Amino acid sequence: MSTFPTSAKAVIIGGGIVGCSTAYHLAKLGWSEVVLLERKKLTSGTTFHAAGLVGQLRSNANITQLLGYSVDLYNTLEQETGQATGWKMNGGLRLACNEERWTEVKRQATTAHSFGLEMQLLTPSEAKELWPLMTTDDLVGAAYMPTDGQANPSDITLSLAKGARKAGATIIEDTKVTKIELEDGVIKGVMTEKGFIACEKVILCGGQWTRDFAASVGVNVPLVPMEHQYMVTEQIDGVTSDMPTLRDPDRLTYYKEEVGGLVMGGYEANPIPWAVNGIPKGFHYTLLDSNFDHFEQLVELALGRVPALETAGIKQLVNGPESFTPDGNFILGEAPELKNFFVGAGFNAYGIAAGGGAGMALAEWVAKGEPPFDLWPVDIRRFGRPHFDTDWVRTRTVEAYGKHYTMAWPFEEHSSGRPCRKSPLYDKLLAKGACFGEKLGWERPNWFATNGTEAKDIYSFGRQNWFETVGEEHKACREAAVLFDQTSFAKFTLKGPDAEAALSWIAANDVAKPVGSLIYTQMLNDRGGIECDLTCMRVAQDEYYIVTGTGFATHDFDWIARNIPAGMNAQLVDVTSAYAVLSLMGPRARDILEKVTRDDLSNDSFRFGTARTIGIAGCPVRALRVTYVGELGWELHLPVEYATTVYDALSEAGREFGLRDAGYRAIESLRLEKGYRAWGSDIGADHTPAEAGLAWAVKLKKNIDFKGREAAEAQRDNGVKKILACFTADPDVVLSGRETIYRNGERVGWLTSGGFGYTVNQSIGYGYVRSDEPIDRAHVLSGEYELEVATERVPCAVHLAPLYDPGMERVKC
Incomplete structure (x- = not known):
């Protein structure tokens, strides 16, 4: 023993x-x-x-x-x-019962092709040959993945x-x-x-x-935990051991063969949370009581697809708790x-x-x-702060469960557990027509309804109802000025005698700059991959103010904290909730800001890439001369108690210059035109600065060691096998990301992000052109390119320079 x-x-x-x-x-x-x-x-x-x-x-x-x-x-x-x-690779079928679902399935097929998987699109009759028990009267088509199984x-x-x-x-x-x-x-x-x-x-x-x-x-x-039920039948004539698994999302159900019968389950829109007050002691090898009344809604949907279920013997209705996430x-x-x-x-x-x-x-x-x-x-x-509250987690998880088989719309937002975290400007912006999205619990304006339109997203796979309105916000940013509420930005301070030394090790760019400097930098892993993409402001000799994306608050704080070298005296503090952020962007931004502050905002005095504290309406404001939209502008970081006062002052001052409120959808279209990268899609831990066109932000020319330097030097010396490029297509082509990139007829990658550029009037996507051997810019630009969009190939152009450049004279003047 x-x-x-x-x-x-x-x-x-x-x-x-x-x-x-x-x-x-x-x-x-x-x-x-x-x-x-x-x-x-x-x-x-x-x-x-x-x-x-x-x-x-x-x-x-x-x-x-x-x-x-x-x-x-x-x-x-x-x-x-x-x-x-019990493993068998019997393939998997996914059905489409309407044109919108068929579009979704075709986009999924393209995603499969992008990732190197085989997914075949079938007619209803071809699908029935693989799964003879089902009715196909309502089918538009089906997708078949031969390498799936059970x-x-x-x-x-x-x-x-x-x-x-x-x-x-x-x-x-x-x-x-x-x-x-x-x-x-x-x-x-x-x-x-x-x-x-x-x-x-x-x-x-x-x-x-x-x-x-x-x-x-x-x-x-x-x-x-949530209750999840499935039914196991006795043997059914016509069920064979090699039948593929079947998913019928429009009827919320799935099927697999088991001992000559079927397992049928699904994801109802009104799921039942389990163990709300705690999991019972001693719970193991235990099933919950079958809930036939609740399962009946799935049975009714299933009978329309598999009539044989009506006369099949039922062995068991299994009800077992499963853990689900928000x-x-x-x-x-x-x-x-x-x-x-x-x-x-x-x-x-x-x-x-x-x-x-x-x-x-x-x-x-x-x-x-x-x-x-x-x-x-x-x-x-x-995850972040809202996820500490179990009731909030459960509320959001119930919604996520209910959407398991619903259409996965582009730009779809969750509706549960909202509003949770609100900017001080929330009520003002709501009254002005803001249609809010949510990230990490934060309410963020996506777009502003005007001319009597309803502030509500109407989802589709084509251009959605906000498309023209966002175009107006985009145009205002390019031609006049806009105000973005970006209070949800994650914000940290790194302070202590060793703050510069610690940040110099963690950051790939040179942070040993004078007080008042802004430093855009990546933070790399040992493979040279981009773990963080953020901006640092040097506030004092012993202090930095760090700004990163809303959704990366926990991740980036953890990365910085765990990589402060042992023995160094530097403390990292999350100050997100202490500061509101108003981003004033556009060619008239300086004119507007000059009306509310006595500080000198001229280019000679307040240059791009610098920051200082200025006064607005009695408020000390950290003004950061930086842009993510490609226009003159400032991020204004201020204590939350001043937010409404400063917002009102800017709004009044901007009236004569055409200032308008704008949201995150406009930010996305503006940044796509300017070629700014987004962490989590265009860049991440598998992408290096050299591959992403960001090598200029890496301090390899300086004799300063930093995490990831060895990998960055190796790429500098040996070259890269993938390069991030921009692709443009006709404006009627809708790009949302994951579309397959073909160069000279060969698959070389997929889009990491996609959208529309209103100034250039083109659909825009970004993605990596990949090769088994080192490649350079000339290789990327020399090819003939196509994009596969919902299984159809469309011609596209490739670019390695920003699509939109107003002339640096205007941006910096």
């Missing part, structure tokens, strides 16, 4: 598919001193009752790659371990566990972890019912228990609140599809200190 371990390199808590996959992959990396602890039996939490469909395509290339890894692993796992998995959740988890044991990992069942032991904020080990295990790293894969357990050490994991994406990564504490949870009922890849990524993150590639869409640091 084996003895209970007293120490380990890492302890994994939770024996579902993700925990077992993480143990398997850590052991494969040579981490034999890994212990997985399961409080009851493997799979006994939620894994055992998962439906087991395995699809791959997501809207992000790397998450698609991660799910594709799962498929590759499942193809060989049974042969490797000798343990059955698995038996318990079997595939046990196979991963067996593989983990063979590679040296220890798996112990019936052992509850009671506490994580910390000393001065550092993990020392875990206390269990059977004793203490010393370890430096803890990986929590606890499914629906994760939020509460993580909270015991101050870590926030935004997930809640945005429908799972949660991976090292917690920003506690070093060496990792999380893999919140899989939104596709944990089997993600399990193989998620375990691989989490294992690499633990072993190497960073994920194998950029996983921002599922990174735990994408």
